Amino acid sequence: MRLPVEELIKRYKNNLYAAAFNICKNASDAEDVVQDTFVQYYSSNKQFETEQHIRAWLIRVAINKAKNVAKSFWRNHNVPYEDYMETLAFDSPESQDLFETVMKLPAKYRIAIHLYYYEDYAIREIADILKISESNVKVRLSRGRKLLKETLKEAWEDDE
Structure with a gap:
């Protein structure tokens, strides 16, 4: 095809x-x-x-x-x-903050998060694209989410 x-x-x-x-x-x-x-x-x-x-x-x-x-x-x-x-151009200041935070992640986490959340690929598909195991994709997503959560939580607490 x-x-x-x-x-x-x-x-x-x-x-x-x-x-x-x-x-x-x-x-x-x-x-x-x-x-x-x-x-x-x-x-x-x-x-x-x-x-x-x-x-x-x-x-x-x-x-x-x-x-x-x-x-x-x-x-x-x-x-x-x-x-x-x-x-x-961003819809809101929050979406800009999220974008900046994602861009600061290490590349291996940033790429996995981008493919999963922005491109809507399944874990199996991401594993095929990146030539890594599915469990490795899950680990990268989990660690990336954890880093995002910590960073965003710190920023949120600083604003209070």
């Missing part, structure tokens, strides 16, 4: 961007990752079983590309995500 790239861009561009931004913490890098992901799909002759398989493949490629960008030498010369935060 192959779908036209234009159709995939319409459906998954924002999802891939969110996953890439989650890792890169930089808008231009995330945009490059999304573009490179679709170019790789277009260039490949890979056949997929279902549209879900295509979506999972795109997310996996985007995550890998974003990790490579985050490790690159040129990464040190980009604008930090804190400066980019000013350009993002």
